[in-house]
Amino acid sequence: xxxxxxxxxxxxxxxxxxxxxxxxxYLIFLExxxxxxxxxxxxxxxxxxxxxxxxxxxxxxxxxxxxxxxxVGPKALFGLGQALADGVKLLLKEDYTPPFVDKSxxxxxxxxxxxxxxxGWAVIPWGGVVAFPGIELFGTQLVESGxxxxxxxxxxxxxxYILAVGSLAVYGVVLAGYSSNNKYSFLGGLRATAxxxxxxxxxxxCVLLMILMYRSADxxxxxxxxxxxxxxxxxxxxxxxxxxxxxxxxxxxxxxxxNRAPFDLAEAEQExxxxxxxxxxxMKWAMFFLGEYMHMITGCAFFALLFLGGWDLPIPVVxxxxxxxxxxxxxxxxxxxxNVFAGKVVFLLxxxxxxxxxxxRFRFDQLMRxxxxxxxxxxxxxxxxxxxxxxxxxxxxxxxxxxxxxxxxVAAVVGPLLPTGPKVNRKVPLAGSRFSPLxxxxx
Amino acid sequence: MPATMLTAASPLxxxxxxxxxxxxxxxxxxxxxxxxxVTFGVANLVMTHVLGxxxxxxxxxxxxESGMNPIGNARRRFNVRFFIVAMTFLxxxxxxxxxxxxxxxxxxxGLDTGWHTIFLGRMVFFILTTIIAxxxxxxxxxxxxx
Numbered sequence: 001x002x003x004x005x006x007x008x009x010x011x012x013x014x015x016x017x018x019x020x021x022x023x024x025x026y027l028i029f030l031e032x033x034x035x036x037x038x039x040x041x042x043x044x045x046x047x048x049x050x051x052x053x054x055x056x057x058x059x060x061x062x063x064x065x066x067x068x069x070x071x072v073g074p075k076a077l078f079g080l081g082q083a084l085a086d087g088v089k090l091l092l093k094e095d096y097t098p099p100f101v102d103k104s105x106x107x108x109x110x111x112x113x114x115x116x117x118x119x120g121w122a123v124i125p126w127g128g129v130v131a132f133p134g135i136e137l138f139g140t141q142l143v144e145s146g147x148x149x150x151x152x153x154x155x156x157x158x159x160x161y162i163l164a165v166g167s168l169a170v171y172g173v174v175l176a177g178y179s180s181n182n183k184y185s186f187l188g189g190l191r192a193t194a195x196x197x198x199x200x201x202x203x204x205x206c207v208l209l210m211i212l213m214y215r216s217a218d219x220x221x222x223x224x225x226x227x228x229x230x231x232x233x234x235x236x237x238x239x240x241x242x243x244x245x246x247x248x249x250x251x252x253x254x255x256x257x258x259n260r261a262p263f264d265l266a267e268a269e270q271e272x273x274x275x276x277x278x279x280x281x282x283m284k285w286a287m288f289f290l291g292e293y294m295h296m297i298t299g300c301a302f303f304a305l306l307f308l309g310g311w312d313l314p315i316p317v318v319x320x321x322x323x324x325x326x327x328x329x330x331x332x333x334x335x336x337x338x339n340v341f342a343g344k345v346v347f348l349l350x351x352x353x354x355x356x357x358x359x360x361r362f363r364f365d366q367l368m369r370x371x372x373x374x375x376x377x378x379x380x381x382x383x384x385x386x387x388x389x390x391x392x393x394x395x396x397x398x399x400x401x402x403x404x405x406x407x408x409x410v411a412a413v414v415g416p417l418l419p420t421g422p423k424v425n426r427k428v429p430l431a432g433s434r435f436s437p438l439x440x441x442x443x
Numbered sequence: 444m445p446a447t448m449l450t451a452a453s454p455l456x457x458x459x460x461x462x463x464x465x466x467x468x469x470x471x472x473x474x475x476x477x478x479x480x481v482t483f484g485v486a487n488l489v490m491t492h493v494l495g496x497x498x499x500x501x502x503x504x505x506x507x508e509s510g511m512n513p514i515g516n517a518r519r520r521f522n523v524r525f526f527i528v529a530m531t532f533l534x535x536x537x538x539x540x541x542x543x544x545x546x547x548x549x550x551x552x553g554l555d556t557g558w559h560t561i562f563l564g565r566m567v568f569f570i571l572t573t574i575i576a577x578x579x580x581x582x583x584x585x586x587x588x589x
Contacts, residue, residue, distance in 0.1 A: 009472030017479060094495040099504045100516065111484035118480035122473055153473045160543060182506050186517040190525050197532040204539040212546040278507055283491030287484070365587075368528070372586040376535070376577070384570060390550050391563045 004132040004146035005154055012126060012152050019342070020118070024293040025083035031353050032082075038357035045079035048072045093282035098180075101279060105179035110280070110287035113172025117294035120165040123158035124301045125151045125219045126341050127334035128311050149220055150334055158219035159207055162302050163200075166257065169295060170196045173259075176288070177276035188275025191265050191364060195256055198371035199263075203253035205379035206246045209386055210239055210306045213400070223310030239307035242397045245404035246382060247307045249375055254299035256371075259292055261356035265364055300348035301341070308344050311337035378411055527585050531577075538573050542566065 029044065036043025049071040050057050057071060058064045097106060127150030134145030148154070155161065170193055177189015211217050214225040226238050240247045256263040267275035274280075277288050304310060313336070362370070385403055394400070506513040545566055552559045580586070 005469065006471055010475065013472060013476050013479070017476070021483075091491050091494050093491070094497060095491045096497075096503070098506070100506055107488065111481075111488060114484045114487075115477075115480045118483060119473070119476050122476055152476055154469055181517050183508065183517045186521070190521060194525050194528050197529060201532065201535045201539065204536065208539060208542055208546050211543060212550055215547065215550050217543065217547055273507070273509065282495050283487050287487060368586060372531075373581070380570060380574065380577075384567070387549070387563060387566050391559065 002143050003148075004134065004144050005148040007135075007143045008130065008132060008148040008150060009152045009154070012150055015338075016121065016126065016152075017118070020121070020294060020297060021290075023297065024290050025087055027293050027296070027349065028086065028289070029080070029083045030349075031356075034350065034353040035357055038354070043079070044082045047079050047081040047085050049081045049084070087286075090283050090286045095282040095284060098279055100181050102179035102181065105175045106279075107284075109172050109176035109179060110284045110291075111172075112175060113169065113291035114287045114294070116165050116168035116172075117291040117298065120162060120295070120298040121301055122152040122165075123155065123161045123219050124298075124305060124341075125149060125158075125223055125310055127337040128223065129220060130330050130334050150338070151219065154220075156216070156218040156221075159211060159217040159222070159306075162298070163204065163207060166295070166298065166302075167196075167200060169257075169291065172288070172291060173276050176280070180276070180279040182279050184273045184278045185276050188267060188272045188278070191272075192259060192276060195259075195263060195265060195367060195371075198368060199253045199256035199375070202249055202371065202375035202379040203257065205376075205383055206243075206250040206253065207306070209243065209246055209379075209383060212386060212390060213239070213242060219305060219310075222305060223312060226309040227312045237397045238309040238312070242400050243307075243382075243404050244401060245408045246379075247303075249379060250307065251303060252370075252375065254296075254303060255352065255355065256367075258295040258299050260296065260352055262359040262361050263367060264361060265367060296349060296352060297345060300345045300352070303348055304341060304344040308348075311341045313337075313340045374415075378407070381411075382407060524585070527580075531580055531585060534573065534576055538569055542569065 033043045035041075050068075058068045060067060097103060129147060129149050132143070132145055132148050134141065135143040151158075153161065173192040173196070174189050177185045177187075177192065180186070210222070214222045216222065216225070226236075255261075259267070265275075267277065272278070277285055280288070382404070385407065386400065389400065389403060506516070508514075545562065549562050549566070552562060
């Protein structure tokens with residue numbers, strides 16, 4: 001007999017892994033549409049599901065008209081076939097392994113980029129807790145009844161699991177960069193590693209502070225604490241209201257962790273051709289992008305979990321959804337919770353794309369300076385401050401929000417006053433150029 | 444788990460009181476997911492290898508360096524700054540990992556117990572030692588990339 005938790009977990013796997021893979025394909029489509037929107041273009045709108053054989057499909061006797069309506073539609077289905085066509089194209093491209101690479105590592109790297117991305121979301125509480133009624137068929141109890149969480153892995157170390165698996169993503173990038181034996185790849189790999197390591201620290205401190213607020217690393221408890229269902233003391237608001245500054249820091253960190261613009265130095269086309277995936281082709285190349293987009297999804301789900309109340313759907317004061325879904329009607333509640341959570345994730349993904357087409361890419365020294373001289377000192381100050389506030393027994397979440405805003409203002413005022421080193425971006429005196437004419441040169 | 448959480452007798456509290464459900468049933472689903480992930484990764488590698496065409500050539504087999512003839516290979520020394528950043532990362536990461544249990548426990552300690560002060564002292568000691576190391580690295584110019 002299967003336990004309720006195992007049954008629910010399996011259903012979640014089946015639903016979410018398909019949503020994830022299909023979602024990734026359509027995220028790339030969405031990305032191109034958002035890019036088109038940002039650049040005042042139309043974007044991909046030609047590819048339907050007939051893949052260029054629309055005339056041939058019309059010729060099919062009897063079913064031709066219907067199939068043509070289904071696969072082509074009046075407006076070529078707004079280009080929705082693009083994602084599928086891209087996937088098929090990538091599968092059919094030549095999978096070329098250059099002779100100078102480290103073959104085993106070269107093969108392993110794309111798999112190592114995708115696998116952690118595919119298991120990273122295991123602890124996300126998509127639909128809260130459900131009192132599963134059990135399944136009985138022909139007198140035999142197939143699935144026990146019981147209380148189960150709508151997550152793949154119902155452990156109380158959820159947040160630490162996400163951080164741990166998320167850190168594994170760096171291996172795919174490092175190995176791809178190293179094994180390619182190409183200077184562009186190598187530099188891209190080095191940059192990506194330094195970047196991912198640097199931004200993991202402020203991310204870790206943000207998570208630490210949110211654990212301090214919610215008094216638990218358990219994903220379900222974190223959501224319940226934000227809905228006010230559990231008497232956790234100070235946390236009765238969404239995390240983004242308790243710690244607005246930390247929410248901003250955390251969002252910057254997930255952008256950097258998933259190698260998204262403006263932190264996509266690892267694949268900066270203008271400097272490094274393709275960065276760590278220069279030597280990759282066909283589906284192996286695409287797997288890095290699948291990994292990146294899945295990391296975006298996991299990162300956004302993590303953000304929604306910590307700061308946006310998970311599946312919580314509030315009207316101003318009270319939460320609309322019950323804490324435990326009971327009975328068969330409970331499945332509807334779980335469905336709504338799942339969709340609320342997914343809606344938050346999709347919104348955050350849209351923000352990420354918006355950021356990509358709004359902000360220019362950082363230079364590498366700016367990137368490292370932002371992490372080591374901006375985010376890390378700021379997050380350490382927040383850690384000390386919040387530690388002392390908890391020590392003093394401050395209860396209302398408003399005070400924590402005030403502290404956040406105060407730190408942000410002080411940082412904005414004090415930051416420019418701090419002594420800076422020599423100017424990084426100094427001009428190279430090239431004799432005879434238009435910046436340093438020849439007569440300006442000392443004799 | 445704070446004691447206040449366990450008072451109400453709702454199914455959620457019963458679940459939380461049981462703590463982390465261990466054993467086969469909790470982790471088996473993760474095993475399935477891991478298996479699916481590995482299968483997906485390997486199947487993609489195999490499929491694209493089988494389905495795609497395969498042609499080799501002398502020029503095709505050279506390193507891509509924007510059209511120039513490649514000079515040497517990429518197995519050469521790299522800037523030591525990347526190594527130092529990795530070391531500094533270790534310093535912070537280990538510290539943060541040590542602080543996770545602290546964070547989960549600290550806010551549950553009662554204000555009247557002495558443990559409260561001791562725990563704060565531990566955190567401050569930890570952070571201050573790290574800040575000293577951080578300042579040293581900063582003054583040494585570890586974070587300057589010019």
